[in-house]
Structure formats: C-alpha cells, structure tokens
Amino acid sequence: MRHRLPHLLFVALCGLAPAALGNLLHWSVWLSGFMCMVTASGSLLLVMRLTSGGRRPAAPHEPGPPEPPTLPTEQPYEETRVVDAALPSAADGYDFLFSATVWWKPTPDHAARSDGAFPVLAASSVVRRAMEVVRHEEPGRASFARYLLEGELGVPLPDLGGRVRALAADVTLTLAPADRERLRKLQDLRKDEEVWEHERLHEVNKRRYFGDDVLKSAGSAVVWWLTRHEDDIEKAVDMIGPLAQIAAAANDEEVSELYRHLLVPPPGTRSETTVGASRWDGPDHEQETGVSDRLGQLLTAMGLKPGMDGYTVLVLRVTQTLDEAGLPDAAEEIRRTLLPTPDEYDADPPADGDRDTDTDGFTPEAQNREAEQNTGRHTPHGPAAPHSRDETGS
Known part of the structure; x- marks a missing residue:
C-alpha cells in the first residue's frame, strides 16, 4: 500500500490543478469541474500504465519453465x-x-x-x-x-x-563401351529398317493404286492421264492406244479389239531388225520362225525359186546387207539354208558347158557376179532355155 501513495498524490494534484487555474482565470464552475475530471482521469491512466508495464507480473509461487531434456549426441555419417x-x-x-x-x-x-x-x-x-x-x-x-x-x-x-x-x-x-557400340549399330539398323519398311509400303500402295485403279482398264488409264493433262486433249487422243496397251499388260490380258488399231506399232508390223533380234537374241528363238524361213517365203511369194539367177542374186544381196548391218549370224544362216553348196553345182553343171566346172575356187562373190551377168537371160517366172554359143553370138 505504501508504494501506491505517491501515485495517488500525483493523481490528486493533477485533478486539483485545473480548479486552481480556473479560480485565477475566473472560469465558470462547470468548466473548472470538467477540466478537473479530465486531468484526473488522464493522470490515473498514466499511473496505471507505468505501474503495470504492459504485462502481468509472475506470481512468486508459480514455477519456472522446465528445462529441455539433454538429447544424445548423433553419430556422424x-x-x-x-x-x-x-x-x-x-x-x-x-x-x-x-x-x-x-x-x-x-x-x-x-x-x-x-x-x-x-x-x-x-x-x-x-x-x-x-x-x-x-x-x-x-x-x-x-x-x-x-x-x-x-x-x-x-x-x-x-x-x-x-x-x-x-x-x-x-x-x-x-x-x-562395347555395349554402347552395339546399341548404336542396332539403333541405326532399326531406323534404316523402318525407313525401308515405309518405302516398301509406299511402293505397295502405289502398285495397288495403279493396278487396281489407274490401269484397271483402258478407260480408267485415259481418265487418269487426262487428270494430269487437262489442257492437252489432242495428246490424250494419241495416248489412247499406248495406254490401252499398258493397261492390258498390267492385267495380263490382250488388248481389246476396240483399241488394236490404235497400237504403236500396229499389230503384225515388225521391222527386219526386230525379226533378226527375236530370232537370235530372244529366249524362245528355237520355237520362232527363222530368218531364212521368212526370206524363203518372201522369195516364193515373188515367184523366185531355187536355181533361178534372180533367186540367188537376191539372197546374196540380203546376206551382204546383213553382214554390213552387224548381223553375221543371220547372214550365215541364210547362206547355209538358201544358197546351194559347191557339191550341188558339181552334181548339176550347166548344159551349155560354157561355165567352169571346176568348183574348187567357188565363192559367194563369184556366184553373185555370175548370177548378175545371167539375170537378163531369164524371165521373172522361171529360167529360160539354155542357149548355145552360136545363139549368143560367140
């Protein structure tokens, strides 16, 4: 209680100070009383703030906080x-x-x-x-x-x-390192195989597209060509024959009769070089008609027969042309098949005895010259009767 006495005196002095000041300044009673109440209240709050210090003091009988237990020392790693x-x-x-x-x-x-x-x-x-x-x-x-x-x-x-x-x-x-190298090689091979597989599938799709759609018929092939060349109608007309031929080959069929007259070259026309090549270079040339057979048919159709000078001259000229064209095999076959051998000349010598009966020096060139000299003596349809020396003016 003793330590509160100064505080109470301070509050009382603060409360009476406005009353003394108001008496000197001749304030009204109400103003002096109001000021006394304000100063007393303010001084009281100030004293309470200073005495409490913002917190309640601990009671003397309260125990302090417990001390934390001592943790065991942790072992290092x-x-x-x-x-x-x-x-x-x-x-x-x-x-x-x-x-x-x-x-x-x-x-x-x-x-x-x-x-x-x-x-x-x-x-x-x-x-x-x-x-x-x-x-x-x-x-x-x-x-x-x-x-x-x-x-x-x-x-x-x-x-x-x-x-x-x-x-x-x-x-x-x-x-x-060896495993890394193997994996690298396997990875490269797998990537290459994937690319190859995609290319193969692309090729298969293209073949299916052309075989089942584009080249299904000659008409579909022409329509496909027109879609690629819309502004070239005249060229499309020229391409009908080749496209029909390609479509037939793609389907393993013969060209339709409707398009055969448009084929290039027309059917049945083969060049002499093609005939020789098919005879000597084709895989099935044994089963085809030979060059000598075809030439013999041509000579027969012309009315020329073996033994006639025109027949021999024409055969020799054909063989010479084949030699110059680089087809010696065809020329040799014609000589062996169509030209008479020296034995045949010995067996059937000329009747007038004017020709040399010695066949040891017989050559195709000599026969050619002899046949050319005697060509004018025969008609186109057969040999003329032999002439004597007197009839020829010798």
Whole structure:
C-alpha cells in the first residue's frame, strides 16, 4: 500500500490543478469541474500504465519453465564407395555399370556396437535399391535412369537387417563401351529398317493404286492421264492406244479389239531388225520362225525359186546387207539354208558347158557376179532355155 501513495498524490494534484487555474482565470464552475475530471482521469491512466508495464507480473509461487531434456549426441555419417557394380537392365546381356559414394551410419539400436561389416551392409543396401530402380529400364536410357537413381538413393533408409542407414551421392550409371557400340549399330539398323519398311509400303500402295485403279482398264488409264493433262486433249487422243496397251499388260490380258488399231506399232508390223533380234537374241528363238524361213517365203511369194539367177542374186544381196548391218549370224544362216553348196553345182553343171566346172575356187562373190551377168537371160517366172554359143553370138 505504501508504494501506491505517491501515485495517488500525483493523481490528486493533477485533478486539483485545473480548479486552481480556473479560480485565477475566473472560469465558470462547470468548466473548472470538467477540466478537473479530465486531468484526473488522464493522470490515473498514466499511473496505471507505468505501474503495470504492459504485462502481468509472475506470481512468486508459480514455477519456472522446465528445462529441455539433454538429447544424445548423433553419430556422424561415414563414407564408402561402390565402383562399377553391374546392374541388370531390361535387355538381356546389357548391364549398367553403377558407381556412387555411399554415406552410412549405424541405427540407434546398434550405435554402441562397432562392427566392420557396417560399410559392406551399407553398400549392399544401396546396390539393392539401385537394382530395383534400373531393372525395368532400357540400356539406351542410362542417362535418364541416372536421375531416377539420384532421387531414390538420396533418401537415407535402413538395410534389410535394420543395422545401418545409408544413402548415395555422386551417382554415375553407364554402359560398357562395347555395349554402347552395339546399341548404336542396332539403333541405326532399326531406323534404316523402318525407313525401308515405309518405302516398301509406299511402293505397295502405289502398285495397288495403279493396278487396281489407274490401269484397271483402258478407260480408267485415259481418265487418269487426262487428270494430269487437262489442257492437252489432242495428246490424250494419241495416248489412247499406248495406254490401252499398258493397261492390258498390267492385267495380263490382250488388248481389246476396240483399241488394236490404235497400237504403236500396229499389230503384225515388225521391222527386219526386230525379226533378226527375236530370232537370235530372244529366249524362245528355237520355237520362232527363222530368218531364212521368212526370206524363203518372201522369195516364193515373188515367184523366185531355187536355181533361178534372180533367186540367188537376191539372197546374196540380203546376206551382204546383213553382214554390213552387224548381223553375221543371220547372214550365215541364210547362206547355209538358201544358197546351194559347191557339191550341188558339181552334181548339176550347166548344159551349155560354157561355165567352169571346176568348183574348187567357188565363192559367194563369184556366184553373185555370175548370177548378175545371167539375170537378163531369164524371165521373172522361171529360167529360160539354155542357149548355145552360136545363139549368143560367140
């Protein structure tokens, strides 16, 4: 109570001061009373603020806060290494090479024990965890799997026996150089095969498009050509024959009778060179009519027969032309088939005895010259009667 007395005196003085001041200044009673109440209230609040200090003082009988319990000192992590541990991947025969720094410490239940197997347990625990992560990853995804390992192995976890807690840092995951080279080659081959397969499918689609749609008939081929050349109608008319021929070949059919007159070249017309080539160079030339047979038919149609000078002259000229054209085989066949041999000349000598009966020096050139000299003596339909020396004016 004694320590409150100065405070009360301070409040009373503050409350009476306005009354004394109002008496000197001749204030009204109401104003003096109001001012006294205001100053007394303000001084009282000020004293209460100063005495309380903004907080309630603790009671002398309240106990203080309990002291925190002393925590046991935590053991630091120790370090060991895992170098190039082979971990299986999703592909048989391709193993990852795993390396990392292993940080470990004993669990609280085994902290008092000093066991030399703790580093081995910690390394095996990390390797086992790493194997569970990468066993489903493809060998070509080693870089991606390394980030997965860093996340999984960065958390300290106990081993299966609960004796050590281990985590891993500085993780590396690679493949052997030979495996990397094999994977690169296989990847290149797989990409090339995919490109080849797409090209093959594209070719198959084009063949199906042309075979089943464009070249289904001559009309569809012409329509397809017109869509590509809308402004060239006259050319389209000229292309009807070739397109009909192509459409028939695509369907293994003969050209329709409607388009045969438009074929190029028209059917039944073959050049002499084509005939010779089909005879000597074709795969089935044994079954075709030979050049000598065709020439013999032509000579027969012209009325020329073997033994006639015109027949011999024409055959020799044909053989000479074939030799100059670079077709010696055809020329030799004609000589062997259509020209008489020296024995035939010996067996049937000329009746007038004017010709040389010695056939040892007989050559096709000599026969050609002789036939040309005697050509004028015969009619187109057969040989004339032999003349005597007197009739020729000798």
